[in-house]
Amino acid sequence: MPFTLEQIIQLVQTHYQLTVTAKSLTGEYEYNYLVQTPQGEKFIFKIASDEHSYDFFDAQVKIVQHLSQSPVADKFYTFLPNTLGKELTTIHWQGNTYYLRLLSFLTGDFWVHLNQRSDELHINFGEFLGTMDKSLQDFSHPAMHRYYLWDISNAMDANKKLHCIKNHESRRIAGYFLLQFQLEVLPFLSGLRHAYVHHDANDTNVLVSGNQVTGLIDFSDMVYTALINNLAVACTYAMMNTENPLHAAALIVKGYHMAYPLTEKEVELLYYLIAVRLCISVTQSAYNASIATNNEHHFISEKPAWELLFALIEINPVKAHNTFRLACGYASIIQQNDSYNQLELDRKHFIGPNLSISYQQHLKILKGALQYLYDDKGHTFIDCVNNVSHVGHCHPTVVKAMYQQMTSLNTNTRYLHDNLVDFAKALTATLPPQLHVCYFTNSGSEANDLAIRISRHITGQQDIIVLDHAYHGTSTAAIEMSPYKFDGKGGFAQKPYIHKAINPDQYRGAYGYDDPDAGEKYAADVENSIALMAREGKSPAAFICETLLGVGGQIPLPPNYLSNVYKHVKAAGGICIADEVQVGFGRVGSKFWGFELQDVIPDIVVLGKPIGNGHPLAAVVVTAKIAEAFNTGMEYFNTFGGNPVSMATGKAVLETIQQEELQQNALDTGNYLLEGLKNLMQKHTIIGDVRGNGLFVGAELVRNRITKEPAVAEIDKVVEQMKEQGFLISTDGPLHNVLKIKPPLVFSIKNAAQLIAALDRILSQL
Template identity: 40%
Template sequence: MPDDAPALDVSPRPTVDVARGVELARELYGVAGPARELGSQQDRNVLLEPPGERRVVLKVANRGWGRAALEAQNAALLHLAERAPDLIAPVPLPAGDGALLHEVVDGEDTVTVRLLTFVEGTPLTGAGYLAPAVVADLGALGARLTTALAGLDHPGLDRPIQWDQRRAADVVARLAGSVRDPHRRAVVQEAARTAAARLDPLAPALRVGPVHGDLTDDNVVGDPDEAGRVRPTGVIDFGDLALGWLAGDLAVTCTSVLRRPAHHPLDVLPAVRAYDALLPLRDEELAALWPLVVLRGAVLVAAGEHQLALDPDNPDLAEPMEGEWHVLTSALSLDPDAAEAALRAALGRPPAPAYDAARAAAAAAAPLVPGTTPVVLDLSVTSEHLHGGRFLEPGVEEELLRAAAGSGAAVTRWGEARLTRTVLDTTLAPAAVALVVDLLLPQGTPLTAPVGGSLTADEDGVRLTHASGLVLHLGGDLTGVRPGGIEAGAPLARAGAGPVRVQWCVVPGRRPPGFATGREAPAWRTLCPDPSALLGTDVVAVDDDPGELLGRRRSALAPMQESYYDEPMRIERGWRHHLVDVDGRAYVDAVNNVASIGHGHPRLADAVERQLRTLNTNSRFHYRALVELSERLAALAPDPLDQVFLVNSGSEAVDLALRMAQTVTGRPDVVAVLEAYHGWTALSDAVSTSLYDNPAALGTRPDWVHLASAPNPYRGRHRGPGAGAAYGQEVRDLVEGLVADGRPPAAFVCEPLLGNAGGVLLPDGYLAAAYDAVRAAGGLAVADEVQVGYGRTGRWWWAFERSGVVPDVITVAKPMGAGHPLGAVITTRAVAEAFGAAGSFFSSAGGSPVSCVTGLTVLDVIEDEGLQANAAAVGDHLLAGLAGLADRHRIVGAVHGAGLYLGVELVRDRVTLEPATAECAAICERLRELGVVVQPAGERANVLKLKPPMTLTRGSADVVLGALDTVLRDGW
């Protein structure tokens, strides 16, 4: 590192005010116009807006900066303008005398003034969250800037400043005394000391060149993308330009992420990947990056406190201090070895070579219990031992381990995300991935040393340290441990009555965690290697290529069969209203109305298994379940609907209902509403008009489909108290016109609550008017309850009940089978008999014994567990919470729905109702990161649809509300 001490004599900001800045701009540069001050920690910046001309900034430099440094900055900016015109940066402007710098008197001092073009754009500062794409943009921008500066040579670049990472340890040592809080001061000093110690052996290999020195969100501007996220395009404030470590400049950029409480330290990885793709990092630079991040955090705190003491009235110093402290504490929260391993894994680099000998020793180790081959216990997300919510029971791990061992030995798996470590109703990912194994042995079983070394014991357990640096950590129930030197194969301890926890670590002196989160696990697995050699059996449970299955999906499934999310998590377990991914992360499932009674319901699983073992055939045979389900459905429908047809899906149900209406009336024509979705079969698709599902829907409808306006009282043609009558009159006029043309409709089909629109409630009087109109023409009223029926709306079993009407035909499906393919059409005896006169009907699996038992069990569960009442109570709570969000966040234009079928409509303007479509998609992605599964809905894909399993609790609803509030507050 350079020996010269960094300049720390930075002074308070110059006293030049806006009025004096305007005067100087006019005198020196001939520029005049409205002016205001721009914030700065050390300089004075005056923004001028000359009429009809480009905006400029008069910069009055802190007198602590030398003239040579300012000349170097100007040279760099001119260099960039010539060599990298695609990089947006300020350009220095000459005065009337052609000079780029001028020294002027400021009271008793002399300060240096220059004029720069103003870089237009929105500052990144202030956003509480930076999306991965924005973080990647920052990294790429840094690489492009450093590459462009590489050819710059100016004597003013070689200057000792406090922001030079090469001098960071000395800066902290000299400024730490300014940190007022003793605890923080100690943290800053220790952080700098340990980070510098890691850097010292790496320093000779770190590349040095001209660097911006402060490429953070404070000095980057950009343009909003479609989702409103500011994407970096321009760089400002080259005040810290100097020679420095290239890797140090990337570390500075990483602090933009760490400053924000919304971020995990590893959220910097997109920036590192993007930087490396353009300017590949050397191995030593990769090893140095996290210590440099820590050092930068330490300098920020120490220098910030020092400058604040010099200039206590500067708000640009006082306000950021907690953010600077968060940079340091966030960097320190990640183990430095794990951080390096994570960076290496993210860039596809091999593990650090410093630990190769230890890894080799682990692979060659002798068994811990010679002659014993334990049974391997599966505690993963897919484990058959953990059905029915058993994974939530206290002590279940040891209970299952004992059951697996019997009178012998059993062991858990390494690298496995244990379902038993999953935590429900939290926005934080759990530490569920095992870096340890738990070994249960008969009490008194001797354990032998797998390698020779030094044996120590304390309250944390037993450690056996090998000469290579490899450490065996043992915890749990052990007896007979004798600390000291020990040879391989010598007695080490005896097993007690409880499990023994076993773990390798290649970092001596480090006590690694027993479990890691899914995102940290790849790093820790390189530091805590596979212990299979110790155990005499393969205990590895690691998916070597997490993206491989997704690649296979995308290869085998036709592209139109889309999946949720750009990079979907892999879900392998559901429980009630939660989904669990393969890392053990639980998500509140706020979208899965198919799973009406919740995921993994043991009562349903047992009933289906029993029936599958007994009988499964088709409905032309006679069996009890078929009769009982039909009777139950008929009893749930209002009089006179008492005839049931069982089918496989909602599409088939709507298709059958329309075919029934056309057959009974002898007419082909059907009236449907715009912006609706009813299914994928020929007839159900014909009446589906949603452009979200089919962009060509309106141009491809058959001529027998006639469309009425979507009866949306929020954004439709008619709004306000009279909307229902106005929309009803439209249907009446449409039907009367068809009758006049000799084409009276066979049916009017509509969801009694606009599910496809995100739960929009029909305006009062609409459905009654529409039903009256179609019936007056001799047609049938079809209520599509596939999404919105079956008690989901809480106060009503059928959504049409809210409108005070009775249809002629009901279609239902999704909730009937709770994920099993099952649907039904319910109608009157007169309609059924008229339809039957034209032939018979048959659906192979629609009324099979398994399907019928499924349907009966779902009805029993809804009744016995009070799920309809729960939908009402929790739905009201959720609705009230969403209304509160609408009061706080202007992007929420309206909240729709009832019970547990709700929609949050997002708009860019509450007057024009411009849909916030891109924002909605981005918000869903961000909610996923916080453990909430929500998806866009509506014709404009701007509605967050909330239609969870009916088991949703108030606690889980609060998680949804809290996460959404966080996203709307901090950004997406």
């Protein structure tokens, strides 16, 4: 601070002919002082360095003078002239230039200090802002045409400081909203109304008394920008520290619209403008922390800003948009009935009839945000089952990588491209060193098909051993080795070259959790299948199974199961294939791959679903020996497999898992979830078993724990009621009585706690 209080007192005396006492106040860019005469008259004395030009401070004077003629003139301070009759005083002090201003003192309580804020106050606040902005329609000043990092229109620049946010979940959410600003707001920004605005009606700048705004201070953030940004800033801070932030914002919007009508496009964009204003704030706070600033003003809103940002991502943007529309008197965009008759008729006409739709009351999902899904009715759902979106719906890192490569090149693998080799290197670095040769495909089904083709070629055999109830995809070969399909409704006879081994289910099977040799005993069934083949002069081409069983009932394999199975299969000359399509990439928590839980190394690993976070990408990874044996002269070429966009996407997903420590999150959150479900099991006898690893979790519902009669009707009710509570889960298992919980890996402990609480309520009602 370049001035002592004695020097401040002298400056006021010299330039304003006032005898005062002085007290220092906080400030971000300026030095602020409360000065008081012996008669008790108060003023605010401001000193600013020449970081800003004289013209900018002149603009502050001019805008306040303009507002002195408005209907809300009494809500603003006035500038007291100096001894020369000027509102702005320039001094030179110790080689630097400073600008002095003396302001009248406004009374009232700061918004931030209020314990309660009535609806009437929020509406009055909005009406005041609208009146102020309307009064500034004919104001202009060239100094307000400036670049300003706090200008919401410049929000994209916050990406440069995103890395300063150290918490992975926080950085991810801020990155998501910055991405949405780029996609949802930026294309329309230039077409919005622009104006000269205050742009900082925050909770420490707004003065109130009762249900009325009595003043607005500090014009240091004023800028020429989109008009709606001024309202967005006000809503942002008014929403902080409130139980119902959307309601608070809607009241301000209502009051603003009464005074100065908003356009429908402005209303549509407001939700994202509020969110991105928070992103500017939290990235700036993180940056300030990274440079170890000691200015407390830099962190004054950090905690409530983060709390509000986390709350916003749980608010469906359709709901926010509609709430703001209704506040302005515009028609609702949400259909009041729940019917999708026409859409369903069109789907039935143009889409194959054997494509099912989840839930009795169908959902129309419009957007995804990490672990959340938003429907067209304004509801937000926590996604507890879409394991395909492994690192979260619309994860900003993945979307950006995909988008950037799309704008550069997407072609096939007949040309050299770094992405193909870079991703293969990164992917195989997570696997045992023997597994380092990749074949890229477009789906797990296609990958499993290829793995079987390779196995049959190398062994010269046709027969495949699978687990009962297994599912390996939709291609012809995959369906043939999926008992879940060929034994199910509309299925076909089991092919003679497909052999089903017993599902190693320690809850319902012959060998339970209390049998330390269960894995070896279940593996003996595979040995028996091999022996039966041998009697016919055959041997297995391959054994394939998921390393945790998905459709089979969310079942972790018993200890030592795969080591024994692989021993039997290899002894017969067969290939051991690990299907990691659903369970790989850190989902099991304690390991990166499911087969690592069994301490085995497969001959072939099949990857899909999470590898591209929803982008059509899969892979088959083999040993060099297998790859060489498969190199028969017939080229393996896949038009889209290994294309630059897919490779950039896969690499971004892998880097996100590693950089955001999502494997650890799967372990921590999964352990919390499993413990919570086991606690519910003590309370609700309908839960017969809880099992899983990491965020691969199953809870089997039974009507009787002794007979283990499956609670099919009950589980259907649970799934539907969980949906009504805002949780999307599903069922699995041969008896259709297992709750499957396989959320994106960004699923948090808070989400898990909410899920457990909801399930407890629903089971209590059953």
